[in-house]
Amino acid sequence: MAALYPAYPKQTLIALRTLVWKETHRYLRIWVQTLVPPAITMTLYFIIFGSLIGSRVGVMDGYSFMEFIAPGIIMMSVITNSYTNVVSSFFGAKFQRHVEELLVSPTPNYVILAGYVAGGVGRGLFTGLIVTIIASFFADLEIHNIPVTISVVFLTAVLFSLGGFINGVFAKKFDDIAIVPTFILTPLTYLGGVFYSISMLPDFWQGLSMANPILYMVNAFRYGILGSSDIPIMTAYTLVIGFIIAGTALSLHLLKRGTGLRS
Amino acid sequence: MPELLCQSPFHPICSQKREGPQCPPVGYLNLLNSTPDPGWLSIHEQPGTLQKEGTNSYLCTLWPRPCDHRLGFPNMNALSLRQLNKTYSGGVTALHDVDLEVTPGDFFGLLGPNGAGKTTIIGIVASLVRATSGSVKIFGHDIVTEPWEAKSNLGLVPQEFNFNQFETVSQIVLNQAGYYGIDRRTAHERAEYYLRELDLWGKRNASSRSLSGGMKRRLMIARALVHEPRLLILDEPTAGVDIELRRSMWDFLRQMNERGTTIILTTHYLEEAESLCRNIGIIDGGRIIENTDMRSLLAKLKSQSFVLDISSAVGDLPNITDFYVVPIDEQTIEVEVRGDQTLSDLFKQLNAAGVEVTSMKNKANRLEELFVRMLGDRDNPPAKAV
Numbered sequence: 001m002a003a004l005y006p007a008y009p010k011q012t013l014i015a016l017r018t019l020v021w022k023e024t025h026r027y028l029r030i031w032v033q034t035l036v037p038p039a040i041t042m043t044l045y046f047i048i049f050g051s052l053i054g055s056r057v058g059v060m061d062g063y064s065f066m067e068f069i070a071p072g073i074i075m076m077s078v079i080t081n082s083y084t085n086v087v088s089s090f091f092g093a094k095f096q097r098h099v100e101e102l103l104v105s106p107t108p109n110y111v112i113l114a115g116y117v118a119g120g121v122g123r124g125l126f127t128g129l130i131v132t133i134i135a136s137f138f139a140d141l142e143i144h145n146i147p148v149t150i151s152v153v154f155l156t157a158v159l160f161s162l163g164g165f166i167n168g169v170f171a172k173k174f175d176d177i178a179i180v181p182t183f184i185l186t187p188l189t190y191l192g193g194v195f196y197s198i199s200m201l202p203d204f205w206q207g208l209s210m211a212n213p214i215l216y217m218v219n220a221f222r223y224g225i226l227g228s229s230d231i232p233i234m235t236a237y238t239l240v241i242g243f244i245i246a247g248t249a250l251s252l253h254l255l256k257r258g259t260g261l262r263s
Numbered sequence: 264m265p266e267l268l269c270q271s272p273f274h275p276i277c278s279q280k281r282e283g284p285q286c287p288p289v290g291y292l293n294l295l296n297s298t299p300d301p302g303w304l305s306i307h308e309q310p311g312t313l314q315k316e317g318t319n320s321y322l323c324t325l326w327p328r329p330c331d332h333r334l335g336f337p338n339m340n341a342l343s344l345r346q347l348n349k350t351y352s353g354g355v356t357a358l359h360d361v362d363l364e365v366t367p368g369d370f371f372g373l374l375g376p377n378g379a380g381k382t383t384i385i386g387i388v389a390s391l392v393r394a395t396s397g398s399v400k401i402f403g404h405d406i407v408t409e410p411w412e413a414k415s416n417l418g419l420v421p422q423e424f425n426f427n428q429f430e431t432v433s434q435i436v437l438n439q440a441g442y443y444g445i446d447r448r449t450a451h452e453r454a455e456y457y458l459r460e461l462d463l464w465g466k467r468n469a470s471s472r473s474l475s476g477g478m479k480r481r482l483m484i485a486r487a488l489v490h491e492p493r494l495l496i497l498d499e500p501t502a503g504v505d506i507e508l509r510r511s512m513w514d515f516l517r518q519m520n521e522r523g524t525t526i527i528l529t530t531h532y533l534e535e536a537e538s539l540c541r542n543i544g545i546i547d548g549g550r551i552i553e554n555t556d557m558r559s560l561l562a563k564l565k566s567q568s569f570v571l572d573i574s575s576a577v578g579d580l581p582n583i584t585d586f587y588v589v590p591i592d593e594q595t596i597e598v599e600v601r602g603d604q605t606l607s608d609l610f611k612q613l614n615a616a617g618v619e620v621t622s623m624k625n626k627a628n629r630l631e632e633l634f635v636r637m638l639g640d641r642d643n644p645p646a647k648a649v
Contacts, residue, residue, distance in 0.1 A: 008411055011444020018441025022434075029429075097425035101486075104389045105442035106414035263351065263392050 008106075015107040016115055023119025027085055027126075034085070034123060035130060038077045042131045045073050046138040049195060061197050061228045070135040071222040072194030075156065077131045079189055079214065080181065082124030082157040086116050086164030087177045094168070099261065109255040113165065113248070120161025121154065128153055141225060148233065149224030155240045156217045160185075162247035169251070169260045188214045193222075198230045213239055339403040341367045341494045341525035342388065347397035349383050349549075357383040358549045361397070365527060365542075367493070370520045372540030372557075373529045374634060380549040381529045382422065385498050389419045401494055415443060418492030420483045422499045428472040432463055432482055435471055436489050443490035450489065457485040460515065477508045484512070488519070495519065496527045501535060513539060533631040537561075545637065553637065566601045568626035574619035583612050597626060 027034040046066070054065030061068060093099035102112050135141060143149050163180075171177045192214030198206050209215055210231075220236035223229035229236075255261070347361040357380045365371045375381050386392030388399055390406060399406045404413035426435045433454055440450035458464040461481040466474060471482060480500060487495060497516070501509040509532075516539060520526050530536055536543065543560050545553040553560065572595050573580070580588070580596065586609055587599040598609060613620060 008444060011411075014444045014446060015442050018438055022438055026429075093427075096428060097423065098427045100389075100391055100421065100425050101439055102442060103391055104414065104417070104419050105439070105490075106411040106444070107442045108411075258393055262390070263386070 011106075012108060012111060015105070016111045016118075019102075019107070019111065019115025020118040020122075023085075023089060023115060024122050026089060027119065027123045034081070035127060038081055038127045039130050039134060042073050042077055043134050045069070046135060050138050061199070061226075063226055063228065064139070066139040067141070067226065068197070068222075069195055070139045070141055071225045072192075072218045074128050074131045074135060075153070075218050075221045076189050076194055078124040078128040078153055078157050079160050079217070080185065081127040082120040082160040083164040083167075083181060083185060085123040086120035086161045087168045087171070087180075088164075089119060090116055090165055090168030091171045091174070091177045094171075094260065095174075103261060109252055112255060113162075113251050116165050116168075117158060117161040120164055121157040124157035124161065125153065128157075143225055144227035145224045149221065152217065152220040152224055152236070152240070155237075155244065156221070159217075159240055159244050159247060162244065162251055165251050166247065166254065169254045172260070188212050189218075191215075192218045193230060194218055213243065216240070339367065340364045340400070341369065341402060342527065343398075343400040343403075344384070344388075345398045345400075347384070347387065347399065348395045349380075349387065349392065350395045356549060358387075358394075361546075361549070361551055363544060363551060363554065365494075365525060367402075367525050368520070368523055369525050369542055370516075370540050371525075371527045372536035372543045373527055373546065374533070374536060374543060375529075375546035379546045381546055382498060383549075384546070385419070385421075385496055385527075385529070388496065389417065389421075390414065415490065416493045418487035418490065418495040420480075420487045420495070420497040420500050422502065424479050424483065426471055426479075426482065426486065428470075430471055431468050432458065432471055432474070433467040435482065436486050439486045440489045445490055453489050453491070454485070457488050461485050462511075477504050480504055480508075481512070484515075492524070494525045494527070498529050499531065500528070501530065501532060509535070533634055545634065547637075562602075566599050568597055568599050569606075570624050570626050571596050571598060571620050572622045573613075574621055575617075580616070580618065583609070583616075586612070 046069075050066040050069060054069070057065040059065070090099070093102075132141070167177060167180050191209065192212050193209070198209045198215065201209060216231055216236035216239050219229040219231045220233050220240075223233055342363070342365040344361055344363040347358050347363075348356070349358040350356045361380070361384065363384075373381050373384065383392055387394045388401070388406070390410070399413075401413040402416045404416065406413040430438070436454040436458065437447075437450050440453060441447075445453070454467075455464065458467055461484060463478060463481055463485060466478060471479070474482060484497075484500065487497075500516075501512055504512065513535065516526060516528075526539075528536065528540060537557065540557060542556050543553065544551055570591065574594070576593055580590075583598075585604065589597045591597055600606060600609060610620070
């Protein structure tokens with residue numbers, strides 16, 4: 001299969017390593033913009049919703065409100081940062097035209113995709129770790145199921161990095177990279193059971209919530225940490241892996257066609 | 264024989280087995296107690312140069328035989344375009360059945376007015392533009408079916424700056440090497456070599472956005488060369504560059520070409536093309552209208568105009584037979600010399616009339632004159648006989 005360049009595995013690996021390092025170095029270099037803001041925002045969430053309001057909410061699904069919202073808030077930061085990292089980095093590369101460095105080189109499309117996704121996953125997980133450390137100051141978190149916790153957070157970061165990549169491919173101006181996070185991602189995350197259990201909602205709204213894919217990721221992650229979930233875990237895995245396969249296929253197709261990249 | 268210690272990991276170069284397109288290894292020789300023997304390189308059966316860098320340090324550039332681009336693929340075109348067509352989504356047809364071949368080792372000039380299709384051709388060769396139909400081969404490798412082999416042989420210096428403004432000079436060059444699968448150690452050596460060659464080594468840790476325009480141009484050349492391409496395409500590399508830097512870039516490009524790198528150059532400075540290129544292709548309206556060697560092309564120039572400063576007043580100038588003379592000012596004339604005339608004839612007549620010529624220059628660069636006339640003929644075709 002010519003597209004996979006099997007004759008050059010060493011060179012392909014070097015190209016991947018270069019791109020991953022470049023993307024990692026990018027978000028670490030501008031850490032004040034990439035790592036500090038989520039830490040501050042999530043700390044405020046814990047103080048306001050967890051401590052101040054949460055103390056009056058009482059117990060939810062058998063856990064204190066602080067314990068209940070901690071997994072959702074961690075997941076929210078992973079989703080937002082994975083997505084934002086890739087969309088801003090890839091669009092920036094298009095805008096400054098240094099994406100041409102990659103397009104002119106023999107770097108295969110799947111390496112380009114993997115490199116950008118790795119950058120998004122790295123930032124998403126790094127931010128998730130920071131928020132987890134902050135959460136540990138507010139709630140006593142004991143991980144119920146480590147494999148589920150790690151796999152769900154990793155797959156979610158991959159999925160939203162792919163989403164950011166697709167958004168970056170289509171984006172033509174800076175407004176285009178803000179529309180999806182602002183008008184789609186944030187509302188879906190807030191309505192994805194971060195701050196409440198959908199069992200509290202009337203039947204109609206419960207049914208509607210089930211159409212929100214982020215609900216599955218938040219609940220699967222909450223299951224990993226607390227052992228409690230509104231949805232079956234396997235459904236969440238199936239959904240996330242299905243979306244990842246579809247997102248990867250679409251991304252590679254767009255790269256092959258040169259959508260937004262080649263005239 | 265002085266004791267020499269070459270710090271390059273390539274030393275001794277013959278024992279190194281290298282993969283893919285070869286490269287010019289470079290290393291530093293630390294010299295103990297003696298000056299280097301110029302025969303040292305030949306003793307080691309390696310062509311190369313020694314250049315003094317410091318009191319006890321010499322820059323050693325070796326050109327091992329397998330790395331010499333001049334010896335590679337003698338029967339294969341460096342670039343081969345076949346029936347290349349491009350119609351943009353807006354309906355504009357930029358290229359019509361373009362066929363073009365560039366031989367290995369050539370210094371080829373691709374000329375044409377703005378919008379002629381030069382950048383579209385370069386874009387297609389560099390995989391930045393999709394061809395509507397046709398094929399592109401670089402050293403025999405099709406860019407679609409054998410992209411790794413084809414692209415590894417190609418270096419591109421685009422018209423506009425297209426590097427990351429937030430990265431340092433060395434990061435940009437090293438990353439580019441990585442995209443071509445070059446290991447970190449080799450990448451560092453090559454980056455140092457080319458940044459020194461292009462006088463950017465002192466700026467290696469500077470942010471690329473802090474560089475001057477000329478430095479940015481040189482950075483793009485260093486970036487394009489770090490993977491040692493056999494074919495280097497430069498799209499107006501000296502646009503907006505001062506004359507001193509332009510000439511140093513010409514020297515550098517000549518050196519690269521002498522080492523066997525095939526170069527394709529587009530430029531609007533036609534004296535640049537005349538000075539550097541051996542073969543010329545002229546594209547207009549998406550079609551190659553001329554593709555020949557420089558000598559044959561210039562032979563098509565039916566006449567040249569010269570501007571002469573003379574010692575006597577123009578009013579006193581006797582009749583110069585056979586030459587078309589136009590006075591410019593009191594002591595300057597313009598003379599048209601046809602292809603069947605020589606400058607000796609002109610000077611004989613001027614000497615016989617006692618006119619002393621104090622200086623002379625071409626009214627326009629020869630290639631420029633030809634280029635303008637060719638495009639002028641297109642815009643104003645000769646009237647058909649009725």
